[in-house]
Amino acid sequence: MAIPSLNVERGGKLFISGPSGSGKTTLLNLAAGLIVSKSGRIMIGDRDMAKLSGGARDRLRADAIGLIFQQLNLIPYLSPVQNVCLSTRFSRARHARAGTDPVKKARELLGAMGMHGTVVEGRAAELSIGQQQRVAAARALIGQPTLILADEPTSALDGLSRDQFMTLLFSQAEECGAAVVMVSHDLGLAANFDTMVQLQDIATFGGHHDAD
Amino acid sequence: MMLIDLAARSLWNRRGLALVTILSIALSVVLLLGVEKVREGTRASFAGTVSGVDLIMGARSGGLQLMLYSVFRIGDAPNNFRWNTYLEFADRPEVEWMIPISLGDSHRGYRVVGTDGNFFEHFQYRDGRGVVFASGVPFQGLFDVVLGANVASQLSYRLGDTILINHGLGTEALAEHAERPFVVTGILEPTGTPVDRSVHVSLEAIEALHVDLAPEAAASPSAALTAMDLTPTTITAALVGLRTPLDTFALQREINQYAGEPLSAVLPGFGLLELWSILEIAESALRIVSAIIVAVSIVGMATILVSILSQRRREMAILRSVGATPLHISLLLLFESVLLAALGTAVGVAGAFAVLVLARPYIERTYGLYLAFGGVGWWEAFLLLLVLTAALIAGLIPAWRAYRQSVADGVSPID
Numbered sequence: 001m002a003i004p005s006l007n008v009e010r011g012g013k014l015f016i017s018g019p020s021g022s023g024k025t026t027l028l029n030l031a032a033g034l035i036v037s038k039s040g041r042i043m044i045g046d047r048d049m050a051k052l053s054g055g056a057r058d059r060l061r062a063d064a065i066g067l068i069f070q071q072l073n074l075i076p077y078l079s080p081v082q083n084v085c086l087s088t089r090f091s092r093a094r095h096a097r098a099g100t101d102p103v104k105k106a107r108e109l110l111g112a113m114g115m116h117g118t119v120v121e122g123r124a125a126e127l128s129i130g131q132q133q134r135v136a137a138a139r140a141l142i143g144q145p146t147l148i149l150a151d152e153p154t155s156a157l158d159g160l161s162r163d164q165f166m167t168l169l170f171s172q173a174e175e176c177g178a179a180v181v182m183v184s185h186d187l188g189l190a191a192n193f194d195t196m197v198q199l200q201d202i203a204t205f206g207g208h209h210d211a212d
Numbered sequence: 213m214m215l216i217d218l219a220a221r222s223l224w225n226r227r228g229l230a231l232v233t234i235l236s237i238a239l240s241v242v243l244l245l246g247v248e249k250v251r252e253g254t255r256a257s258f259a260g261t262v263s264g265v266d267l268i269m270g271a272r273s274g275g276l277q278l279m280l281y282s283v284f285r286i287g288d289a290p291n292n293f294r295w296n297t298y299l300e301f302a303d304r305p306e307v308e309w310m311i312p313i314s315l316g317d318s319h320r321g322y323r324v325v326g327t328d329g330n331f332f333e334h335f336q337y338r339d340g341r342g343v344v345f346a347s348g349v350p351f352q353g354l355f356d357v358v359l360g361a362n363v364a365s366q367l368s369y370r371l372g373d374t375i376l377i378n379h380g381l382g383t384e385a386l387a388e389h390a391e392r393p394f395v396v397t398g399i400l401e402p403t404g405t406p407v408d409r410s411v412h413v414s415l416e417a418i419e420a421l422h423v424d425l426a427p428e429a430a431a432s433p434s435a436a437l438t439a440m441d442l443t444p445t446t447i448t449a450a451l452v453g454l455r456t457p458l459d460t461f462a463l464q465r466e467i468n469q470y471a472g473e474p475l476s477a478v479l480p481g482f483g484l485l486e487l488w489s490i491l492e493i494a495e496s497a498l499r500i501v502s503a504i505i506v507a508v509s510i511v512g513m514a515t516i517l518v519s520i521l522s523q524r525r526r527e528m529a530i531l532r533s534v535g536a537t538p539l540h541i542s543l544l545l546l547f548e549s550v551l552l553a554a555l556g557t558a559v560g561v562a563g564a565f566a567v568l569v570l571a572r573p574y575i576e577r578t579y580g581l582y583l584a585f586g587g588v589g590w591w592e593a594f595l596l597l598l599v600l601t602a603a604l605i606a607g608l609i610p611a612w613r614a615y616r617q618s619v620a621d622g623v624s625p626i627d
Contacts, residue, residue, distance in 0.1 A: 032533075054619075055537060062535020069533070072526050077225030078218075089214045090535030139534065 003027070003202050008179045008195070010146060013170070015190045016183045018199030024183035027199070028149050031181065032065055033057035045146060062091035066140025066178065068150040073136035076125035080115065080135045081106045083124050087142050094143025102142065109138040113168050130161035137169050141176055148173055150182040154189065166192055215540060219547035222527075229520070233513045234556040240509040241560025241599060242567060244502045248592055249568060251495050253575075253583035258284065258487060260338035260582075261405045262451070262480050266460045269293075269301070269310075269467055270449040272474035276490070279483035282313055282449035285323050285406040289315060292446035297472055301452070306459040309334045311451040314418045314444065319377045322363045324411045326418035326447070332358075334453055337405045347371055348398030351414050354438055357394040358412040361402035362577065369396050377411070377421060392421065392434070404582035416442035452477075506599055510606045513552055517545060517610035521617060528618045542615035549607025550600065557596050561588060 008014040018024050029035040030042055033049040036057075042049035044064055049057060061067075066087065074083045084106035088095040098105045110120045113134040119127070124135065133153055140148050150169075154162040166189060173180050182189070183199075190196045223230045262268075262283045270278045271291035280286040292314075302310045311334055314326030325331075332350045336342055348371045351358050357377075359369055369375065374393040394413065402408055419442040454460060460479060467477035528541050536544075568583055575581050588596070 034532075058532075058535060058537040061533075067533040073530065075527055075530055077221050086531070086534045090531075090537075090540065094535075 006197065006202060008147075008181055010179055011174070011177050012179045012195065013173075013193040014179070014181045015193035015196040016181065016199055017185060017187055017190065017196065018183070019185060022199045024185075024199055025151055028151050028181070028183055031147075032067060032149055033061050059091075062087075063093040064146045066142075066145040066148045068133070068136045068140050068148065068153040070152045071129060071132070071156045073139075074124040074127075074132050076123065078124055079122060080110060080120040080124055080127065080131075080138075083135055084109060084139045084142055087139050087145075091143065094145065096143075098143040105142060106138065109142055109172065110135065112172055113138055114164070129156045130158075130165065133157060133161075133165055134168060137165070137172070141172050141178065144176040145178050148178050148180045150180065152184045152186075153182070154186065155184070162189075215544050216547050216551070219544055219551055222544070223548055223551060226520070229516055230552060230555075233509075233516055233552050234559060236509040236512055237506075237553055237556025237599075237603075238559035238563055240502070240506040241557050241596070242563045244506055244595060244599070245561065245564035245588075245592060246567065247495075247498045247502045248595065249564070249583050250581070251498070253581050254491065255488070257404065257581050259484055262336075263338060263340050264334075264336040264453060265451045265480050266454040266457055267452040267464055267467070267477045268449060268480060268483070269452055269475060269477045272476050275476065275478035275483050276486040278449065278476050278478050279480065279487070281315065282451070283406070283480075285315075285410065289448045291474075292448050293473055293475055294446055295444045297470070297475070298447055298450055300472075301450070301463075301467070304463075306454055306456070306463060307452060308455045309453045311335055311453075312415060312444075312447045313449045313451070314415055314446075315448045317377055317418065317421060319363075319375055319411045320367060322360070322409055322411050323406075324377055324413060324418070326413055326415045326444070328415055331412065335407075335451070337403050337407070341403070343403065343407060344401040346399045346401045348396070351397055351412065351417075353395075353397075354414065354417055354420055354442070355392065355394045355434065356397040356413070357417075358398035358400065359396055360400055360406075360408040360410045360412070362408040363411055364396075364399045366577075369399070371396055371399065375411075377413070392437070404576065415444045415447065419444050507602065509556075510553065510599070510602050513549060513556075513603065514606040514609045517549060517607070518613050521545075521610060521613055524614075525617065525621055528614065529621055532618055532621075538615045538618045541618040542611040545614040546604070546607045546611040549603055549610065553600050553603030553607075557599055561596070 006014075016024060016027065026035065030037055031044075031049070033042070033044075033052070037050055040050060044060060047060060049060065052060060074080070075086070078086070081103060085102050088098045088102040095102060107120060110116070115131060115134060119131070120135075124132065127135065133156070136153070140150075148169075153169075154165055157165060169180065170192060180193075182193070268278055268282050270282055271289060271293045273290045277287065277290070281289050298310065298312055301307060309330055311330045312327055315323060317324040317326075329350060332343060334342075345358075346361065346364075348358070357375060363369065373396045375396065376393055394417070400407065420437045420440075423437065423440065423442075452463070454463065464477040464479065467475050528536075531541060531544075532538075572583050575583060
């Protein structure tokens with residue numbers, strides 16, 4: 001599979017759809033620097049993910065990217081607040097951008113996601129799936145990353161929680177100025193995005209892939 | 213550091229497994245420290261049994277054997293030597309005092325020691341402490357007996373009780389001298405030495421035990437015996453105290469070359485050195501076994517950590533997705549190993565001291581072994597450090613496996 005070009009602006013919202021097995025997750029893994037392509041470029045800001053060493057890729061991901069998976073996003077034995085703070089623990093830049101007190105910032109983000117009080121201090125394993133995905137979103141957002149990569153984050157949610165989740169994700173992403181790239185086969189979500197592409201439409205042989 | 217915090221929380225999340233691992237390490241540490249304590253205790257016990265004695269004298273035998281039977285009351289004397297020989301050496305100007313020892317009889321499994329007043333006056337143990345009477349006085353009459361602390365407490369004897377003494381060392385009487393009962397006139401304070409397990413009588417009493425009375429005297433044996441001349445003909449050993457230790461080697465040579473009969477003399481310190489060299493074999497064996505058990509428990513810990521790695525793929529993937537490098541992941545595993553080992557060691561140290569406190573009275577009573585209640589010394593601290601180092605090295609295995617796994621998995625182990 002090859003993609004000639006695919007861009008998302010800072011603060012933009014890109015929806016990538018495609019049937020199962022079409023390479024959506026692979027594309028996100030490439031963008032996050034979790035897989036390295038043999039050719040082509042993956043630009044995060046002015047840095048080429050594909051040309052960095054393993055350690056530098058990990059650092060760039062920690063500093064600039066927030067990831068949200070379909071499910072099982074949380075470390076079960078940490079509290080929601082501690083889960084959110086994980087992002088700031090592996091990245092000095094995000095720790096610095098999260099303000100003087102990342103724990104306070106984490107509570108604020110969770111509050112904005114509609115989670116207050118004791119629920120954010122208990123064990124993450126005890127949350128509903130909808131709550132877990134909101135914690136995952138807060139973790140992806142803390143410390144103002146430039147890019148949020150979400151891989152079918154709503155597939156385990158029912159309709160109401162799905163809409164709630166999308167609204168919260170977008171409002172918080174806008175607040176911190178992050179671009180959102182989401183892959184999903186659920187076309188019902190596409191309406192909220194600036195841009196929508198079908199993977200089977202843009203993927204051909206040869207060329208390169210940009211994410212900005 | 214945050215990875216340590218994360219490691220602690222991760223272990224708490226798996227506290228069942230963690231507890232088993234910690235307990236297995238703790239038990240091995242208890243064993244390791246126990247062996248060391250018993251080793252130290254045994255040495256201190258042996259070394260403290262005799263103090264202030266310059267030479268030990270007995271019939272010709274090896275120095276260690278002489279020490280074993282005369283002071284530690286282990287084994288039997290090959291021979292006795294003549295009382296006159298004893299008197300001859302006791303009269304020498306360089307000799308300050310001598311304690312005669314006559315062995316060979318027993319009372320309900322406890323050895324009977326024939327000696328004289330010098331024993332109560334000059335015998336010393338552990339850094340120059342003398343024997344002290346808990347109650348009563350030294351033996352005066354022929355049928356008086358002074359009991360060591362353990363003999364009195366184990367057999368519930370009090371002052372004024374009468375006891376019977378057997379000929380020979382069997383627990384059951386070969387021929388109990390029923391007609392010659394002894395009266396308890398003194399009970400000694402505990403010393404932590406074989407004195408506690410000894411029954412002390414006069415040299416004359418030992419002779420009296422072995423006199424075959426004529427049938428007409430048997431009606432009133434005490435009277436008949438008291439009238440007899442019971443000066444001993446032979447004794448088993450003698451402890452020699454010199455005016456100046458400078459004469460020790462000269463006198464030792466003289467005793468060893470004594471023309472009258474074959475004798476041996478040994479310096480207690482040399483006898484102990486010989487004893488250590490034998491004990492060392494047993495000590496090394498115990499140490500090797502306890503080291504192996506520590507190693508097994510640490511390998512067990514590494515095995516458990518490796519075996520649950522595959523269940524932890526999701527956890528590692530999440531950490532990777534928020535920016536943890538594979539090195540972070542392997543450090544997390546390494547910290548888990550070290551935390552488990554450190555907790556195990558701490559529990560083990562506490563356990564070892566608990567066992568020591570609980571078992572000490574029993575060990576002291578049963579084996580006459582006094583286990584010192586010192587803290588963790590330099591040597592023990594070094595051993596504990598070795599345990600932690602071993603855990604760190606063993607922890608490299610799960611750490612390395614986690615590194616490989618997280619590099620291979622990235623953030624999407626399920627796909």
